[in-house]
Amino acid sequence: MRLFRYCQFFITFFLIVCLASSSFAKGNHPHKSRTKQYSHRHEGLQVPPGPLSKQIEWLLRAYELSDATVSMKVVSLSDDKIIYAKNPDLALNPASNMKLVTEATALKELGGNYIFKTEFYSDTSLDMNGKIHNLWIKGYGDPLLVTEELESMIDDLIAIGLKEITGSVYVDNSFFDKNANTTYVSDRGDKIYNIVTSPLAFNFNRNMIRARSNSGMGDEDSYEVKKLPRQKMKKGSFKKHVRVSKHNIRQCFSDPSLYTGSVIIEEMEKRGLRINQNRSTPQKGLVPLEAKRLLTHNSPPLREVLKGMGKFSNNFVAEQVLKTISAEKSGQSGSTTEGAEMMKNYLVSLNIPKNSFSLDNGSGLSKNNRLSAAHFVTLLERVYHSPFRNDFLESLSVGGIDGTLKKRMKSPFLYGRVFGKTGTLNGVSTLSGYFIGENKKLAFSFLLNDLTISNNKANRAKEEILKTIVAALERTPS
Numbered sequence: 001m002r003l004f005r006y007c008q009f010f011i012t013f014f015l016i017v018c019l020a021s022s023s024f025a026k027g028n029h030p031h032k033s034r035t036k037q038y039s040h041r042h043e044g045l046q047v048p049p050g051p052l053s054k055q056i057e058w059l060l061r062a063y064e065l066s067d068a069t070v071s072m073k074v075v076s077l078s079d080d081k082i083i084y085a086k087n088p089d090l091a092l093n094p095a096s097n098m099k100l101v102t103e104a105t106a107l108k109e110l111g112g113n114y115i116f117k118t119e120f121y122s123d124t125s126l127d128m129n130g131k132i133h134n135l136w137i138k139g140y141g142d143p144l145l146v147t148e149e150l151e152s153m154i155d156d157l158i159a160i161g162l163k164e165i166t167g168s169v170y171v172d173n174s175f176f177d178k179n180a181n182t183t184y185v186s187d188r189g190d191k192i193y194n195i196v197t198s199p200l201a202f203n204f205n206r207n208m209i210r211a212r213s214n215s216g217m218g219d220e221d222s223y224e225v226k227k228l229p230r231q232k233m234k235k236g237s238f239k240k241h242v243r244v245s246k247h248n249i250r251q252c253f254s255d256p257s258l259y260t261g262s263v264i265i266e267e268m269e270k271r272g273l274r275i276n277q278n279r280s281t282p283q284k285g286l287v288p289l290e291a292k293r294l295l296t297h298n299s300p301p302l303r304e305v306l307k308g309m310g311k312f313s314n315n316f317v318a319e320q321v322l323k324t325i326s327a328e329k330s331g332q333s334g335s336t337t338e339g340a341e342m343m344k345n346y347l348v349s350l351n352i353p354k355n356s357f358s359l360d361n362g363s364g365l366s367k368n369n370r371l372s373a374a375h376f377v378t379l380l381e382r383v384y385h386s387p388f389r390n391d392f393l394e395s396l397s398v399g400g401i402d403g404t405l406k407k408r409m410k411s412p413f414l415y416g417r418v419f420g421k422t423g424t425l426n427g428v429s430t431l432s433g434y435f436i437g438e439n440k441k442l443a444f445s446f447l448l449n450d451l452t453i454s455n456n457k458a459n460r461a462k463e464e465i466l467k468t469i470v471a472a473l474e475r476t477p478s
Contacts, residue, residue, distance in 0.1 A: 045059075052469065055472075060461070063457060063458075063460070064453050068448050068450050069450045070446075070449075071091075071372050071373040071445075072084065072086045072088065072446045073377045074445075075381065075444075078441060085374075087372075092371070092372065092428075092447045092449045093366075093369055094364060094423055095364045095428045096430070097431075098369050098423070099310060099318050101346070101371070104379055107302070107306070108388070110328060114301065115302075116142035116143070116299035118137065118139050118140065119297075120135065120153075120296075123288060125292060135167075135170070137172065137260075137282075138171075139199035140199055140324070141334065142201075142320075143204070143314075143316065144304075145200075146203050147203065149297070149299070150267060157294070157295055160295060162294070163273060164273065165276060170283050171200055175333065176197060176327065179336065180198060180256075182194070182197070186426040187426045193315065195252075195315050195316050195363065196255075197319045197336075198257045201256035201316075201320070202260040204316045205252060206252060206316070258282055262282055264282075265280055265282060302321075303391040309395065310403070311396065312404065313421075315363035318362040319336065319362050322343070325339050336362070340361060352378055358371075374445075376445035376447075380444075380445070384434065384443065393434070397419070398416060413474070414435070418435055420432060429462070430445075430448065431466075437470070440470070444469075
């Protein structure tokens with residue numbers, strides 16, 4: 001009986017060893033197969049063997065990018081070695097990759113701990129009955145003044161004892177200049193993006209309402225509002241820029257400060273604060289020099305604000321941050337033009353020739369911005385070795401995990417190892433950032449212009465190119 005059991009054990013062991021040896025011989029070793037699988041086959045395409053440059057040229061043809069205008073560069077962060085380059089100095093439209101310059105400039109000039117303020121003033125002291133005369137609300141460009149923050153402001157005003165405003169409510173928007181609009185119209189004419197900046201703006205100066213077409217023709221004027229926005233002006237004193245998308249109407253208020261003032265008044269009244277009914281519509285007015293400050297509300301730190309810009313490509317945040325840089329560093333009302341000039345100065349400080357690029361705004365919503373892959377790689381390299389590297393990295397989308405890269409970069413080579421900023425405009429698709437692997441760390445920039453393929457196909461092409469580069473490095477001894 002014992003002999004039978006020993007024989008049974010050795011037969012089983014022998015079969016296991018044979019199966020394992022067979023599997024290994026066929027190349028199914030986990031560490032070996034990953035490189036083999038992803039270094040030669042992409043989406044069913046068989047990438048031919050050969051030099052890396054030839055493989056990428058093959059991918060460009062396979063993804064119908066031969067006629068596109070391309071600028072690409074990949075550099076090792078450890079030794080500045082150029083891994084791959086194609087037209088690296090050709091300045092192209094970077095789309096939202098422009099936000100990388102805005103973020104880096106903001107961290108350099110303001111620091112990750114910078115706080116955006118919203119201040120409340122009165123021309124009288126708070127009396128024993130909780131009354132003041134006039135109230136001034138002064139904004140300093142807070143891009144994240146959302147519902148929760150506004151409610152917190154009202155809580156704090158109640159906490160200091162405010163119960164009644166017997167005079168008027170004013171909004172002071174002098175921190176920014178009066179040139180508030182950034183407008184982008186696609187070449188197809190079917191998409192209009194309009195950003196209206198303001199030192200005092202609520203919920204990204206956006207409001208969404210549900211609508212149903214009465215005519216079925218899609219005429220903007222024929223939409224019947226089914227659900228009104230929570231915030232309503234007491235008297236119609238501001239205009240709205242409206243864009244219809246399917247069953248949604250997106251409102252962009254042309255005077256964000258007055259709109260925000262009206263929301264604050266409405267919330268105050270909901271919370272039991274009494275406001276002079278004859279003067280409950282906000283007005284514009286500078287804070288008097290003799291006014292007394294009642295309260296200062298602080299935003300989250302800049303490093304948190306930048307996550308909305310980097311991970312989710314929020315254009316409003318980018319333009320607010322750019323104007324804030326201008327206001328803080330110049331001591332004058334913040335302007336897009338002055339902010340762009342400060343970004344230019346920052347790039348020049350990185351030894352990038354001033355006449356080699358063109359900057360129009362901070363969000364990338366422009367047909368005039370021009371930067372090359374080499375410019376972005378230089379920026380990324382310098383930021384990586386700067387004191388604010390961590391704040392910058394944490395603001396970027398992580399491949400396969402969050403932000404605009406959440407549904408991309410799923411392959412084992414790239415998942416969780418790509419920290420990047422995407423960019424898309426009509427005919428433009430871009431991706432710049434870092435690959436952070438265990439043994440290899442890269443800065444890369446892929447700028448594609450004059451596209452005739454879909455954005456989705458362009459995104460897959462960039463991912464496959466990056467995957468091919470990483471696979472080649474994985475096969476190369478350190």
